[in-house]
Amino acid sequence: MRYLPKSFFLTLLLISIFILFNSCSSDDQSLSAITVRAADFLVTIDEMPSEGQILGTVDGSTSQGSVSFSITEQSVNGAFEIDASTGEIKVVNPDLFDFEANPILTGTVKVSNGNVFENALVIIYLEDIDDNNVFDGRIWLKTQAELNAFGANNYTHITGQLVIGTRYELDFSDITDLSPLTSLISIGENLFIAGNEDLANLTGLHNLEYVGSHLHIFDNPSLTSVAELNKLKTVTMDLNIYRNQILSNMDGLAINHIGGILNIGYNPSLINIQGLFELITVGSIQIQNNQQLTSLKGFENITGVSTLKIGGNDVLPNLEGLENLTQISTLLSIGSCNLLTNLDELQDVSSSTAEIDIRFNNSLLNIGALSNFQAAEIIDVSNNPSLVNLQGLENIQSANEVYVYQNSSITDLSGLNNLTTVNYLGISQNPNLSSIAGLENLNTVQFSFSIQNNPALTNLDSLNNLDTIGDDLRIIENSSLTNLCGLQTVVENNGPGDTYIVYGNAYNPTREDILNGNCSL
CATH class of the missing domain: 3.80.20 (24 nucleotide stem-loop, u2 snrnp hairpin iv. U2 a'; Chain A)
Structure with a gap:
């Protein structure tokens, strides 16, 4: 038998240790390269919501790939569920959303990418409802007479949708006064204020605190103020304010939480949105085609969004107001902002986003502020003649x-x-x-x-x-x-x-x- 020297076995051992060390090191480096971000979810709703009602979306993202969402615990089992792909939270058992039994419901959501995860706290505050002043169902008020008659009931809560105006119909309503609705505190589903030719303000909605789905304010050519919504703190889905010809600001709109998209567009007299300074969380921001808008100040509390879309704001000189933004998870779109010369206010955004779309900005000189973006699925940098x-x-x-x-x-x-x-x-x-x-x-x-x-x-x-x-x-x-x-x-x-x-x-x-x-x- 031929014997190998001891030095051979020692060398072999050292090589094996080296390979094992480097293999583990490589795995650790690969793992550490993936990061996950998760934001706590807080919302206030009326007790006794409807089954399947959407409460909002947990905000989560990752530096690579996609995240999944799962509930690891909740204070009242079976009260709500979460969509594993989108993070959308829905009511499962309305009976458990009883103020007297459970004034606050909590839970923990795991936002994960493989073995990397972060936890998000879910807190749902319930508002007590006086059952004697609830309108159960949906209502469409097309005339001032209909609004007056409905308001005479002094309802505090509407479980379904409320439409004020003609909405998508060709003719405008004759509604000028919302004061008969002064007792209204919450709306379980959508609120439309649309198609009201002579409605100048929203006086009468000054006690409204909660909208359970979307809030739409559009096609009100005489509307000058939304300040009367100063008690509104939560819109669980989208807030859309568009095609209001003489609305110049958002003063008094002291909203804290928007579960979906904030869409402000086609308001030709809008100068600023500083009235949104109390906004803490929002799913996405879209500010488009407001020809007189000169400032985005009002978004200073926002640190993360899914989509940021700023477009068609002809005299917007910069992105001041967005300087505290650190996360954009789906889309960054800056387009047709012809006075914009740089994107410096986005320099702290460190994201892996699905799409970067920078187009039709006549004065844009550089995009150096995007240097912290780690990845993107689609990049389109086009029609920027000064870049x-x-x-x-x-x-x-x-x-x-x-x-x-x-x-x-x-x-x-x-x-x-x-x-x-x-x-x-x-x-x-x-x-x-x-x-x-x-x-x-x-x-x-x-x-x-x-x-x-x-x-x-x-x-x-x-x-x-x-x-x-x-x-x-x-x-x-x-x-x-x-x-x-x-x-x-x-x-x-x-x-x-x-x-x-x-x-x-x-x-x-x-x-x-x-x-x-x-x-x-």
Whole structure:
């Protein structure tokens, strides 16, 4: 028998320990790279809600992939449930929402991504209802006479939906006075205030504290104030305020919690939204097409949203009011804000969001404030004529789709320096783009890669590390492009998979030309 020296076994042992240590270290690093954020959920509702009533949504997100939601405990078992995918909380057993028995219901929700999780506290405060003053059902008040008659009953609570006005009908209502509704404290479902031509204010709703679903205020051309909603603290779903022609501010709207979307749009006289300064939680924010809006101050308490969409606000000079925002989990969209020069107020946002959409901002010079964004599924930076580069996207390593279209001041793609993998990549109609520097680390385009109509582009040298294009490559109508040698590696690797289209450039080599080294003039 041949004996191995002791030093051999010692060496083998050391190698095994090294491999085991590095394997564990790699797993730990992979695990620590995933983070989960969860926000506590607090809401106040009337006792005895309806079965299936939506109470709101637990806000949770992750730096990679998606999160799931589960209830790990609740103070009264079986009272409510949560949607595992969306975090939406619904009533299961209305009988358990009895103020006399359970004035406060609590629970714990686990927001998880694999083994990484955070817990969110759920607290549901119940309001006591005087059963003698409850209107059970839905009511639509289309005229002042109908409103007066209904108000004479002095109802404090409506279990269903209340519509004030003609809503989506062609004609306006004749309602001018909501004071007969002064006893109203809560509405179990939606509240519509819509289609009232001469309604100047909301006097009469000054005792309203709770709306159990959506609140819509629209098509009230004489409305000047929403201050009468000063006691309203909770809207469990969306708050929509739009198409109110002379409404200039949100003063007095001291709301704390909006479970869904805050949508303020198409209010041509709206100057500011500072009246929202007491808002603490909101699912998403959409501020669109308010032509006179000059400030977003009022959102200082908001730290996280699912969607932030700011668009079509022609004289909005900056994003002041959003400087405390740290999390955007689904969509960031900034569009058609023609005085906006930067996004500096978003510099503390550290997110992995599904989509970044920055388009049609005539004065936007840079997007450097996005440098803490860790990942995005879709990136569209287009039609920003003053934007000089893409710096701010340097932490994005992979994406499903990336589009850079019609940015007339961009000269290169610096800012995409760490992008390695993308499914669809389009670079088109950037008239001063002379170089695609910034794509040096791009390795894989899974499906389609298009470079079209960039008249100043002369070479593709920055694609030297690209070795895979799964389906289509289209290099079209780049009138100064003479050097395509940056494609040698990918063509040698039998890419692209299906379609190779090169025409309308200063030089248009075939695959064979590139393989043979004839890749430039």
